[in-house]
Amino acid sequence: MSFSKEEIRIALEKVIHPEHGKNIVELGYLEGLKVEENDVFITIHLPKINDPFKTSIEKAAIKTIQTLVSDKLNIVVKFRTPVKKESKVTNTDKLSGINKIIAVYSGKGGVGKSTIAVNLAVALALKGYKVGLLDADVYGPSIPKMTALENARPNAIQEGTKNIIVPIEKFGLKILSIGFFVNPTDPVVWRGPMATSVIKQLTTEAEWGELDYLVIDFPPGTSDVHLTLVQTLKISGAVIVSTPQNVALSDALKGINMFRNKDINVPILGLVENMAWFTPENHPDEKYYIFGKEGCKKLASSENLDFLGQVPLVQGLQESSDSGEPIAINEKSLLGKVFSELSEKIVHKLSEK
Secondary structure, three states: OOOHHHHHHHOOOOOOOOOOOEEOOEEEEEEEEEEEEEEEEEEEEEEOOOOHHHHHHHHHHHHHHHHHOOOOOOOEEEEEEEOEEEEOOOOOOHOOOOEEEEEEEEOOOOOOOOHHHHHHHHHHHHHHOOOEEEEEEOOOOOHHOEEEEEEEEOEEEEOOOEEEEEEEEOOOEEEEEEHHHHHOOOOOOOOOOHHHHHHHHHHOOOOOOOOOEEEEEEEOOOOOOHHHHHHHHOOOOOEEOOOOHHHHHHHHHHHHHHOOOOOOOOOOEEEEEEEEOOOOOOOOOOOOEEEEEEHHHHHHHHOOOEEEEEEEEEEEHHHHHHHHOHHHOOOHHHHHHHHHHHHHHHHHHHHHH
């Protein structure tokens, strides 16, 4: 049995916002509605960043639809909160339409930083935000592989004497990567000045347009590329990614201190613990802490930083990365929910700042 969007919309007219005394459809809060067989996806836009009635509206929407339409429906309610406007993230015209810039960083390679960056960007886009994704990992760009764009080449438009790069659009994202300009099998052998020059081109000579968020996959470690990025852009906040392993945590701490340096001074939104535990696909209730337990959580506590969450190591994450379809797209999956919650936490952290 199929259900129409109109049936769902009519049911949502019974959901009253307690503060205004009007239903969410009348108030214009119903922003998105998608029906796929027995799955219903609803996006509600609340003007207040921390609306106290958010939870009650979600429960009322689910209960009303299941009562008036069908109790067989699986209902997912997402909330899109407003992005608090900043003056400008930079004095560069091509970036003036970007509201907030998020740096996703790790102290060392191999901890899943790019995986977090891609899926965070997708999760934000699924909430209705306009999102860009910049792969600034100069010597190890992996975004093209993770988005099945390895052979993609961006177009360029002529503006005066400059060629302006047009980001490739996929998964609701505007995507640029250094990997789009080199052969996938060729190593990137560039000296510092060459690398920083390319980074400047991808940021200041690209047609990003209007964005709520630009997510940047930073290179691991500390280098002149990092300095170029923080000096060229006004980074709204950094997300530090690490595994719970001590060797990774020690490098993460160096990155924390880099962002705290008075000459850089980028706010740290918090830490994400990737590969927090391993769960066998056939035994979803089992957890094996193969890289240690809650090391990232302990580091966040000792450095007085927020702990944003844990991402388990599951087979589906590896498969999605290799296939080029970010796992966050499947909002009902375990990791889809993890990245949805992570994106929501980051939105609220940026709103607070």
